[in-house]
Amino acid sequence: MSEQFEPTIIGFTCNWCSYRAADLAGTARLKYPPNIRLIRLMCSGRLDPTFVMKAFANGADGVMITGCHPGECHYLEQNYKALRRYQLLRRTLADFGIEPERIKLVWASASEGVKFAAETTKLVEEVRALGPLDWPNYESNEYSRLQAEPVKEAA
Amino acid sequence: MSEKIGVYVCHCGTNIAGTVDVEQVANWAAGRLKERGVVIARDYKFMCSSLGQELVEKDIKELGLTRVVVAACSPHLHERTFRTACQRAGLNPYLCELVSIREQVSWVTTDKEAATTKAEAVISGGVERVALNESLEPLIVPVEADTLVVGGGIAGIQASLEIADAGFQVHLVEREPSIGGHMAQFDKTFPTLDCAACILTPKMVDVGGHPNITMHTWSEVEKVDGFVGNFTVTIRKKARYVNTDSCTGCGICWEKCPKKVVDNVYEAGLGTRKAVYTPFPQAVPKYPVIDVENCIYFKTGKCKACQIFCPTEPNSIDFEQKDELIEINVGNIILATGYDLFDPHRIPQYNYGKLDNVFTSLEFERMCNASGPTSGKIVLRDGKTPPKAVGIIHCVGSRDKNYNEYCSSICCMQSLKFAHLVMERTDAEVYNFYIDIRAAFKGYEEFYQRILEEGGHFVRGKVAEVTDAARFPGEEGKLIVQVEDTLIGKQRRIPLDMVVLSAAIEPRYDAKEVGKQFGIACGASGWYIERHPKLDPVATMTDGIFIAGCVQGPKDIPATVSQGAAAAARVLGRIQQGEIALEPIRASINETQCSGCRICNDLCPFNAILFHEDEMVSEINPALCQGCGTCVAACPAGAISGTGFSNEQILAQIEGLLLLNVGPEKVKA
Numbered sequence: 001m002s003e004q005f006e007p008t009i010i011g012f013t014c015n016w017c018s019y020r021a022a023d024l025a026g027t028a029r030l031k032y033p034p035n036i037r038l039i040r041l042m043c044s045g046r047l048d049p050t051f052v053m054k055a056f057a058n059g060a061d062g063v064m065i066t067g068c069h070p071g072e073c074h075y076l077e078q079n080y081k082a083l084r085r086y087q088l089l090r091r092t093l094a095d096f097g098i099e100p101e102r103i104k105l106v107w108a109s110a111s112e113g114v115k116f117a118a119e120t121t122k123l124v125e126e127v128r129a130l131g132p133l134d135w136p137n138y139e140s141n142e143y144s145r146l147q148a149e150p151v152k153e154a155a
Numbered sequence: 156m157s158e159k160i161g162v163y164v165c166h167c168g169t170n171i172a173g174t175v176d177v178e179q180v181a182n183w184a185a186g187r188l189k190e191r192g193v194v195i196a197r198d199y200k201f202m203c204s205s206l207g208q209e210l211v212e213k214d215i216k217e218l219g220l221t222r223v224v225v226a227a228c229s230p231h232l233h234e235r236t237f238r239t240a241c242q243r244a245g246l247n248p249y250l251c252e253l254v255s256i257r258e259q260v261s262w263v264t265t266d267k268e269a270a271t272t273k274a275e276a277v278i279s280g281g282v283e284r285v286a287l288n289e290s291l292e293p294l295i296v297p298v299e300a301d302t303l304v305v306g307g308g309i310a311g312i313q314a315s316l317e318i319a320d321a322g323f324q325v326h327l328v329e330r331e332p333s334i335g336g337h338m339a340q341f342d343k344t345f346p347t348l349d350c351a352a353c354i355l356t357p358k359m360v361d362v363g364g365h366p367n368i369t370m371h372t373w374s375e376v377e378k379v380d381g382f383v384g385n386f387t388v389t390i391r392k393k394a395r396y397v398n399t400d401s402c403t404g405c406g407i408c409w410e411k412c413p414k415k416v417v418d419n420v421y422e423a424g425l426g427t428r429k430a431v432y433t434p435f436p437q438a439v440p441k442y443p444v445i446d447v448e449n450c451i452y453f454k455t456g457k458c459k460a461c462q463i464f465c466p467t468e469p470n471s472i473d474f475e476q477k478d479e480l481i482e483i484n485v486g487n488i489i490l491a492t493g494y495d496l497f498d499p500h501r502i503p504q505y506n507y508g509k510l511d512n513v514f515t516s517l518e519f520e521r522m523c524n525a526s527g528p529t530s531g532k533i534v535l536r537d538g539k540t541p542p543k544a545v546g547i548i549h550c551v552g553s554r555d556k557n558y559n560e561y562c563s564s565i566c567c568m569q570s571l572k573f574a575h576l577v578m579e580r581t582d583a584e585v586y587n588f589y590i591d592i593r594a595a596f597k598g599y600e601e602f603y604q605r606i607l608e609e610g611g612h613f614v615r616g617k618v619a620e621v622t623d624a625a626r627f628p629g630e631e632g633k634l635i636v637q638v639e640d641t642l643i644g645k646q647r648r649i650p651l652d653m654v655v656l657s658a659a660i661e662p663r664y665d666a667k668e669v670g671k672q673f674g675i676a677c678g679a680s681g682w683y684i685e686r687h688p689k690l691d692p693v694a695t696m697t698d699g700i701f702i703a704g705c706v707q708g709p710k711d712i713p714a715t716v717s718q719g720a721a722a723a724a725r726v727l728g729r730i731q732q733g734e735i736a737l738e739p740i741r742a743s744i745n746e747t748q749c750s751g752c753r754i755c756n757d758l759c760p761f762n763a764i765l766f767h768e769d770e771m772v773s774e775i776n777p778a779l780c781q782g783c784g785t786c787v788a789a790c791p792a793g794a795i796s797g798t799g800f801s802n803e804q805i806l807a808q809i810e811g812l813l814l815l816n817v818g819p820e821k822v823k824a
Contacts, residue, residue, distance in 0.1 A: 006269075008816050010809060016696070023229045026258025034269040037276055037812045038259055040230070042740060042800055045758075046784030050802070054809050059816030069679065074696050075783035076676050076760040085788070117263070136816075 007061035007127040016074035018066035024113030032117040045078025062127035165202035165227035174261035208240040215244035247290035254281035283811030293736035298384040299486030308336020310491035310704025313719030319367035333438035342523040346602035363439040383699030394476040396445035402471035404441030408461035423517040426528030494705040497552035497659035511536040542652035552659035566657040740782035740799040748794035755786035
């Protein structure tokens with residue numbers, strides 16, 4: 001295995017569209033980095049922001065949230081609610097000192113296996129560039145860093 | 156951990172085993188996940204085979220497994236297989252989880268080491284989740300035997316007749332004064348050139364006289380409450396101003412009515428009707444309606460010609476009639492509300508509406524129809540001059556990124572039919588301007604060959620413009636079609652007398668609102684989304700709501716009739732069963748934790764959440780809840796739990812998936 005950093009991504013998928021897009025990517029034998037691990041929800045509207053924080057807290061470096069395209073929600077409009085939560089979540093993450101780029105919202109219909117694979121690849125590369133988040137060890141890391149060097153004004 | 160979990164890793168031949176070291180994965184699960192409750196982990200060539208399933212069943216019985224994780228293909232393929240196997244062995248089917256290590260692992264990577272690690276993580280996630288799964292029982296609800304069919308076109312007619320003939324009651328709601336839909340407007344049907352009315356009107360009469368069908372024409376669905384098996388539907392019967400109990404449909408009222416109105420619906424704007432009218436002579440039911448917008452009495456308070464001349468006793472004209480709301484209970488609903496024709500005004504370069512002799516396909520249908528405004532004569536807008544050259548433009552508003560990207564599927568054949576009718580009834584030359592000819596079904600290609608042999612001209616190219624600005628001799632007083640003939644690679648200007656625009660068929664203008672009323676959604680193109688595009692084209696994601704005909708997507712008459720019958724068959728199956736089992740994935744509210752904040756109330760698109768004012772708590776109706784879980788995620792008190800997808804289950808799954816990312820094992824990826 002190469003020496004480069006391999007991020008771990010948790011992906012939340014909707015049972016009706018993006019999970020099927022992931023299935024389709026597989027059936028079509030498309031290749032994308034094995035760094036992503038999927039969780040099936042019934043709808044992107046089920047996504048509790050806690051899930052994302054939990055993923056980071058347990059060592060994920062990035063999170064992908066996927067759902068049906070606006071207007072195509074299996075449950076009529078719940079993906080819009082996911083969109084709202086996503087926007088708030090990005091802000092909250094920034095407040096936590098986490099790069100908002102570590103989470104990404106992707107609309108993928110059941111037929112968009114290609115898009116699913118491409119977006120996954122892109123996110124893995126982006127998170128790779130950001131480097132490890134390593135939140136489980138964050139406190140100790142941060143503590144030792146602070147001890148080693150005096151606090152500077154944020155750039 | 157008190158659960159006894161069995162893990163079964165499938166090789167799927169070499170589909171999984173070729174990339175994932177399944178043996179290692181099974182060993183890892185048995186060892187590393189032992190403390191998490193795994194008591195046995197096996198790998199097997201084909202888990203879904205009967206021998207594979209027996210393996211699971213045997214372990215449940217002999218080892219007393221309380222949970223099962225199968226790592227194989229997508230749950231959309233074999234979840235049911237393994238759940239049923241568990242059930243056979245006496246384990247509640249919902250205590251079995253299928254995790255995908257094929258579509259999501261072995262098929263999407265070539266890196267064996269990474270794939271094996273990922274498979275381990277995925278299984279670990281499944282193990283953590285399944286430990287928190289609960290035994291669930293499907294919800295059983297009774298099914299009301301009556302059915303509502305919305306839309307009285309050929310799809311709705313077919314569906315109604317199928318159900319009524321099987322002996323069950325049907326309520327057929329139609330917005331217009333008569334059933335028949337678009338098909339009643341056509342003259343001939345491709346490719347056999349049967350007369351549309353000759354094949355449709357007998358069916359309309361059957362509907363009208365059927366003891367099991369209650370027709371609600373000139374009516375609209377106002378409100379839909381309830382859920383599969385038990386919908387309560389409110390229908391608005393618009394005031395007809397005609398008493399249908401006494402009216403005989405004799406026709407004297409519309410003969411005597413002094414007010415002529417351009418008929419934009421049935422005659423597509425090409426002909427007229429009276430202010431009191433039936434859309435066409437074979438209308439079912441035969442009773443007329445009074446068009447309030449145009450009736451002289453309703454505008455000025457004078458006239459009453461219809462009432463004066465009405466021969467029935469008592470008089471059938473009733474100016475005092477009011478809209479009526481009726482409520483019916485039905486178990487299933489079939490939506491067959493059809494399509495709207497694309498409005499070619501939206502393509503300014505074709506100059507429809509500005510140049511007299513540019514017609515839409517529907518106008519041309521009416522013109523060809525023997526009972527239409529020109530009695531079937533193909534003539535210019537002046538009503539008398541036969542054309543010498545006719546152009547038919549295909550794909551107007553279809554297969555065009557500016558309007559609709561989809562193919563309307565009927566226009567090629569319809570245009571060929573038009574070409575045939577022009578050649579049959581006039582001496583005109585016919586030009587078809589097409590992008591591709593799509594003649595895919597039975598007898599269609601043969602019909603295309605026939606038109607070619609009859610001497611129709613075919614120009615392959617998208618028409619750039621229809622204009623009357625003459626540039627060359629011979630173009631004066633003509634319509635000129637500017638087109639690139641892509642087969643010879645040249646621009647052509649073809650002078651014509653008449654141009655017919657084969658306009659796209661589009662979702663009804665109000666499809667979105669109507670869909671919302673019934674709890675179903677439109678796709679990107681505006682057609683209703685079917686449950687599965689291939690395997691379940693007439694069911695929708697909302698239980699008990701079926702779709703048939705063009706509401707699902709553009710289609711021709713044979714396909715529409717097939718869908719009408721298919722939807723009816725699905726409904727009949729439901730009625731015969733008498734009750735239906737619903738997936739138990741539902742949300743429920745813990746009343747003691749609910750603070751009555753009502754945040755969840757507005758989030759539910761299915762109106763499944765009730766608020767009890769007296770106790771200040773919300774409650775979820777399990778039969779209405781579809782299980783999306785949006786309210787679960789939104790509840791600030793954590794009072795709502797989602798069966799099958801609880802917070803605990805998902806959080807545990809996240810922990811499991813990331814097991815390898817914490818502690819000393821921290822890896823690799």
